[in-house]
Amino acid sequence: MSESYLKDLPKIAGYKPCYQELEAGKSYFWCACGLSKNQPFCDGSHQGTGFQPVKYTAMEYEEVLLCACKRTADAPFCDGTHNNLQDEYDSDDPDSPENRAIPEAEAGDDGRAWLDGHCFVASVAKLARHEQGNLNWSAVITGEQGAKYQSLFLLELVTGHSPVVHFGQRDVILLLTAGQGTINISSHKFAIEPETGIYIRPGEQFRLHNTGSEKLVIFAAVCPMAEVPEFAEELSSNFDDEYTQRTIGIDPANRQVMADRFFQMLVDKTLGSKVVTQFIGEIPPTKAAPHRHLYEETLVILRGRGYMWTENKKARVNAGDVIFLPRKQLHSLECTDPGSMMLAGVIYPGDNPAINY
Numbered sequence: 001m002s003e004s005y006l007k008d009l010p011k012i013a014g015y016k017p018c019y020q021e022l023e024a025g026k027s028y029f030w031c032a033c034g035l036s037k038n039q040p041f042c043d044g045s046h047q048g049t050g051f052q053p054v055k056y057t058a059m060e061y062e063e064v065l066l067c068a069c070k071r072t073a074d075a076p077f078c079d080g081t082h083n084n085l086q087d088e089y090d091s092d093d094p095d096s097p098e099n100r101a102i103p104e105a106e107a108g109d110d111g112r113a114w115l116d117g118h119c120f121v122a123s124v125a126k127l128a129r130h131e132q133g134n135l136n137w138s139a140v141i142t143g144e145q146g147a148k149y150q151s152l153f154l155l156e157l158v159t160g161h162s163p164v165v166h167f168g169q170r171d172v173i174l175l176l177t178a179g180q181g182t183i184n185i186s187s188h189k190f191a192i193e194p195e196t197g198i199y200i201r202p203g204e205q206f207r208l209h210n211t212g213s214e215k216l217v218i219f220a221a222v223c224p225m226a227e228v229p230e231f232a233e234e235l236s237s238n239f240d241d242e243y244t245q246r247t248i249g250i251d252p253a254n255r256q257v258m259a260d261r262f263f264q265m266l267v268d269k270t271l272g273s274k275v276v277t278q279f280i281g282e283i284p285p286t287k288a289a290p291h292r293h294l295y296e297e298t299l300v301i302l303r304g305r306g307y308m309w310t311e312n313k314k315a316r317v318n319a320g321d322v323i324f325l326p327r328k329q330l331h332s333l334e335c336t337d338p339g340s341m342m343l344a345g346v347i348y349p350g351d352n353p354a355i356n357y
């Protein structure tokens with residue numbers, strides 16, 4: 001590499017960030033030039049290049065992903081930029097001898113196909129249903145299934161109004177997947193349609209109204225985790241006026257490209273949700289290379305089909321299924337649909353679904 005090249009751009013030390021555990025009170029020097037032999041930290045090789053290491057002091061014990069591509073806009077942390085330095089997202093061959101030896105897990109009596117490390121694929125039609133007034137609900141993901149950070153509930157309203165629903169002092173992010181209607185969040189009413197994300201602030205309550213001919217189907221991600229929804233007769237009036245935008249739909253102008261796939265943020269920081277993030281994305285007919293995340297993730301498959309893979313198992317996924325992905329679990333999602341797979345996810349704690357290691 002010539003010196004003139006280094007003056008403009010650092011060397012790409014890797015296309016994945018480096019997982020590190022940082023000690024409380026300790027300072028670290030992140031390599032910005034990409035030449036260090038001790039990635040992701042500086043070893044002095046930057047001398048004469050014009051680059052300087054970036055100092056970071058950990059205030060508490062932290063698990064972090066430090067940038068290795070040296071193109072991040074959030075140094076020293078990964079911001080997902082590495083995904084766009086290659087034309088294609090890293091992929092894996094589902095027909096390799098190793099992958100062909102991996103057995104397929106079937107859904108058991110609990111409606112879930114269990115993979116490694118508490119990861120599972122749920123066929124939501126097979127889950128136990130509960131009734132509260134006009135509302136049918138199912139617990140899809142809770143602590144009972146191994147979740148530590150977020151829960152997911154399925155809410156279905158065939159007709160009319162639901163009872164008032166709430167989850168205490170938690171962030172609640174809803175996704176409408178079918179039907180037409182309205183939602184009242186305290187005294188404020190919003191129209192909702194399929195593939196709309198809806199944000200309920202901690203302490204707020206909501207009531208659904210089905211105004212169409214089809215069943216209203218909603219997934220409710222609840223953070224931190226709750227075991228059951230709570231119900232009330234009357235809506236409280238404590239709408240958080242600081243955040244007035246509560247619904248967000250698909251807008252092609254807001255798509256973010258990630259190599260040969262794309263995603264769009266729905267409920268995120270711009271709506272006031274700082275550590276819980278909802279996105280919708282489309283993936284092409286490939287199997288992603290196995291990877292991990294530092295956040296816990298729930299995924300609803302909206303269209304298409306494929307397989308969810310972990311180290312030693314795989315499970316079929318179809319439109320309408322839900323995937324639960326624990327933090328740090330090695331996994332890979334494969335789309336086998338000749339078109340693409342469309343999915344919506346909630347990550348917690350996290351604000352960027354493009355970050356993986």
Ligand code: FES
Nearest residue numbers: 031032033042045
């Ligand atoms: S060796 Fe890369 S910044 Fe010091």
